[in-house]
Amino acid sequence: MAKINSFYALMVVVSLLTSRTLAKCPVASVCAIAHAGPSIGREVVYENTNFHTHAVTLYVTGKHSNIAVLYLTDATGIVQPENKLLADSFGRAGYLTVAPDLFNGTPAPAGRDPYNPNYNQTEFLARHNPKVIDPMIDATIRYIRNVLGINRIVASGYCFGGRHAFRVLAEGRGVSASFAAHPALLQDDEILGITGPVTIAAAENDFAMSTDQRRHIEDRLLNTTQPYSLSLYSGTEHGFGVRGNVSIPQIKFAKEEAYFQAVRWFDSWGKAARNQYHITVSTRKTTSMSDTPIIKGPGYNFTADPTTSTFTVSPKSYLAANQNENYNVLATGSLVFDLSTQPEPRILLLQRSPGDSMPNRWETPGGGCDDEDESILHSAARELWEEAGLRATHISGPVGEPHLFRSRSGKKICKFNFLVQAEVNSKGHLEVKLDPNEHQKFVWATLKEVQEKKVNDIELAFTTADTENVILEAFASINKDH
Ligand SMILES: *[C@@H]1O[C@H](CO)[C@@H](O)[C@H](O)[C@H]1NC(C)=O
Ligand SMILES: *[C@@H]1O[C@H](CO)[C@@H](O)[C@H](O)[C@H]1NC(C)=O
Ligand SMILES: *[C@@H]1O[C@H](CO)[C@@H](O)[C@H](O)[C@H]1NC(C)=O
Ligand SMILES: *[C@@H]1O[C@H](CO)[C@@H](O)[C@H](O)[C@H]1NC(C)=O
Numbered sequence: 395m396a397k398i399n400s401f402y403a404l405m406v407v408v409s410l411l412t413s414r415t416l417a418k419c420p421v422a423s424v425c426a427i428a429h430a431g432p433s434i435g436r437e438v439v440y441e442n443t444n445f446h447t448h449a450v451t452l453y454v455t456g457k458h459s460n461i462a463v464l465y466l467t468d469a470t471g472i473v474q475p476e477n478k479l480l481a482d483s484f485g486r487a488g489y490l491t492v493a494p495d496l497f498n499g500t501p502a503p504a505g506r507d508p509y510n511p512n513y514n515q516t517e518f519l520a521r522h523n524p525k526v527i528d529p530m531i532d533a534t535i536r537y538i539r540n541v542l543g544i545n546r547i548v549a550s551g552y553c554f555g556g557r558h559a560f561r562v563l564a565e566g567r568g569v570s571a572s573f574a575a576h577p578a579l580l581q582d583d584e585i586l587g588i589t590g591p592v593t594i595a596a597a598e599n600d601f602a603m604s605t606d607q608r609r610h611i612e613d614r615l616l617n618t619t620q621p622y623s624l625s626l627y628s629g630t631e632h633g634f635g636v637r638g639n640v641s642i643p644q645i646k647f648a649k650e651e652a653y654f655q656a657v658r659w660f661d662s663w664g665k666a667a668r669n670q671y672h673i674t675v676s677t678r679k680t681t682s683m684s685d686t687p688i689i690k691g692p693g694y695n696f697t698a699d700p701t702t703s704t705f706t707v708s709p710k711s712y713l714a715a716n717q718n719e720n721y722n723v724l725a726t727g728s729l730v731f732d733l734s735t736q737p738e739p740r741i742l743l744l745q746r747s748p749g750d751s752m753p754n755r756w757e758t759p760g761g762g763c764d765d766e767d768e769s770i771l772h773s774a775a776r777e778l779w780e781e782a783g784l785r786a787t788h789i790s791g792p793v794g795e796p797h798l799f800r801s802r803s804g805k806k807i808c809k810f811n812f813l814v815q816a817e818v819n820s821k822g823h824l825e826v827k828l829d830p831n832e833h834q835k836f837v838w839a840t841l842k843e844v845q846e847k848k849v850n851d852i853e854l855a856f857t858t859a860d861t862e863n864v865i866l867e868a869f870a871s872i873n874k875d876h
Contacts, residue, residue, distance in 0.1 A: 422654045426486040429640045429649075433478035435485070440537045450533045451495040453478055456485025461546040461664040462538045464562065464569060465493035466531070466555025468636055469518065471501030476636050477552075480653070487657045490544065494534040496527055496555070519579070522554075524561065531558060535568050540769055543711045545703040546570060548664040550656050552636045553578045553602060556594075563588040563620075566697065571663035573656035575635030578602035585614040591621040591663040595652035597630040621663065625655055694768075694775050699790035705770035705810060709763035712770060720798050721808035726774035727760030727861075728814040729793055729868040730784065732824050732838050739872060740838035741865060742826065743854065744781065747834050751802055754834075755857040758865065759784075760809070774812050782836070783827030784816035794867045797860040811864045813871065841869045 435455025453465075453472045463484045467477045472495045484491040503513050538544050549572040551559030556577025562569040564587045572588075574580075575595040579602070592615075596608050603611070608626070615622045627648035630638065635653075640646040698706065707715070709724045730742040743756050759781040763773035775786035791812040799807055819825045826836050837849045844865055847854040856862040 422657075424650055426657075427483045427650055427653055428479045429476075429646075430479070433475060434482050435478060435491075437472075440533060440541070450530050450537075451499070452534060452537060453481060453493040453495070454491070455482045455493075456488075456490040458542070459488055459490045459544065461489060461548060461660065462542065462544040463489040463491040463660065464531070464534060464538065464547050464549040465491050466549060466551035466558045466562075467493055467496060467501075468553035468555060468633060469497070469502035469522075470504045470637070471495060471497045471499075473499070473501060474504050474637070480636055483653060484550065484657070487660075489548075489657075489660065490542065492534055492538055492542075494530055496530055497522060524558075527558060528561065531562060532567070535562075536768070539568070539706050540708045540711060543707050543715050545706060546664060548572065548660045550660075551575070551577065553633060556580070557584065560584045560588060560592065563590045563592060565589050570665075571660060573659050575652050575656075576600050576603060576632050578632075580611060582614055585611060586617055588618055588620050591659070593622065593655060593659045594624040595635055595648075595655055596624060596626045597632050597634050598626065598628050599630065600632040602632050623655075623659075625652070627652065694772060694786070696771070696775055696786040697788045698771055699788075702771060702789055702791060702812065705792070705812075707769055708765075709767055709770055709773060710765055718808075721806045723801075723805045723807045724763040724770060724773070725761060725807050725809040726763060726770060726777060727758045727797075727809055727811040727864065728774050728778045728786070729758055729791070729811055729865065730778070730782070730814050730816055730824070731868075731872055733872075734822070735838070735840075738840045738842075739869070740840055741844070741868065742782065742784075742824075743837050743839050743844075743865075744828065744833040745835040745837075746857070747830075747832060750832065752857050754855070756854045757857045757861050758811070760811075762807070770810065771812070774810075774814060778814060778816065781829055781832055784824060786814050787817050788815040789813070791871075793871055794864045797858075797864070799858070799860070811868070813868060841866075844869070 435453050438452050438454055439449050440452055441449040465481045465484065470477065472478060472493050477493065481491045481493045502518055503510055535547060538547055547569050549559040549562050549569045551572065552575045556574035557580045559572040559574040560577065560580060561567070561584055563572050569590065571591045573593050576597045577594065596603065612624060615624065627634065629644035630648045634645055634648050638645040638649040640649060712724060713722065732740045742759065744759055746752055746755050746757065748754055759778050760774070761777045763770055767773040767776060771789050774789060778784050778786055789812050793811045793813060797809040801807055816824055828836060837852060839849050839854070843849045844854070
């Protein structure tokens with residue numbers, strides 16, 4: 395009996411140990427990956443592009459997420475089933491994934507032979523150079539931000555797209571971390587220019603990246619201050635990350651492992667989102683009855699602080715994502731300082747027309763967002779141009795809490811206030827040009843003048859207490875920065 399008891403005692407200890415140390419956890423499960431079968435995403439055509447680009451066709455797959463994957467295909471494009479399937483696999487990893495058709499429906503032939511006689515690679519690459527591809531990718535980024543309402547973006551690129559996974563990590567492009575499988579044509583300045591973490595999956599035998607080139611790339615990675623990693627997969631050839639022959643076990647392993655490499659990279663680094671989004675929209679375009687484009691307002695060309703990222707979505711998508719019984723219309727106000735008068739910065743104030751509502755009251759430039767505005771920040775830039783003739787160059791903030799109020803017609807308005815820097819004229823001055831229908835006068839007021847509500851002999855009666863408060867808050871926030 396005694397013997398049996400100690401045997402049981404031992405069993406209990408052993409089973410406790412096993413349950414604590416050998417419990418099975420789901421590590422990278424290959425069930426997320428589909429190598430074959432039908433794809434599950436949808437194609438959409440995004441037309442809200444800048445003046446220079448045509449509409450872009452996008453393959454969209456996966457559920458809404460906080461971070462989106464920008465999937466940049468190899469030269470075989472989104473028509474290649476393996477690209478769609480791999481995009482779907484990122485969707486199953488929890489990332490809404492968007493793959494632009496970089497080649498407008500005419501990609502390189504899908505055959506695995508790069509020396510296919512029907513395919514002139516020199517000509518293909520010349521036609522799809524970065525000057526052509528960058529705007530399509532930028533349009534895709536705008537779609538992810540403005541239509542899908544996702545501000546954090548990571549990129550996964552293959553061969554042709556691998557180079558672009560580096561390019562989108564450059565300052566201002568808006569991607570925060572990248573994965574590149576067997577990137578082709580990668581340039582030194584593209585590696586040195588990254589502003590976010592990058593990881594590479596390299597093939598042992600790659601006609602587009604020789605061993606010497608790979609070592610050269612490693613040396614350039616050593617030059618960056620960004621986190622990086624590079625994995626070299628034996629038995630693989632160029633293209634294995636997407637189109638590897640998965641009936642060969644070593645290649646199947648490498649393809650799956652490269653996928654996990656990307657997912658783990660995004661899980662670890664995607665939240666960083668340090669890469670500031672630089673909005674460059676050349677013109678505002680509306681279409682008249684006769685269908686001729688009317689170019690209204692200046693070229694919008696401004697940068698925005700990461701703190702404004704919530705407002706880089708269109709007013710419509712903001713309202714859809716933030717349903718609130720207290721407001722149904724959005725508005726913006728611009729707090730513009732003339733800092734050339736330091737140590738006494740001055741803020742731009744406008745006096746309303748005698749014939750308008752709240753006649754003769756003082757306010758900052760601003761107004762309601764239009765449905766056509768590309769983002770809430772664009773609304774602020776547009777109003778600043780229309781009301782004061784100033785072009786926004788940089789937007790930061792918001793300053794203070796949003797202002798909630800009702801218009802005379804009963805609209806429930808939510809107004810955000812931003813610090814806006816504007817372009818100076820050739821003499822270095824901020825040159826204000828009023829719209830006489832809206833405003834009769836402007837002043838550049840110091841903090842003391844705002845507090846005393848008097849600039850020389852002009853009395854400043856503000857539109858609302860909120861307006862007065864946000865002006866004071868704006869002075870406090872710029873004084874903190876200087
Ligand atoms: C491929 O295209 C390039 C550039 O257009 C051209 O110079 C070259 O002759 C072409 N090669 C073949 C084999 O057609
Ligand atoms: C990269 O780093 C090496 C070693 O520190 C240095 O010699 C080289 O000049 C750097 N190259 C560039 C392009 O920054
Ligand atoms: C994939 O590899 C298998 C096994 O070596 C081979 O039979 C098959 O032809 C290959 N498929 C392609 C498309 O190369
Ligand atoms: C946008 O502004 C930057 C910085 O002022 C300037 O270098 C760039 O040329 C401008 N781009 C356009 C399209 O106007």
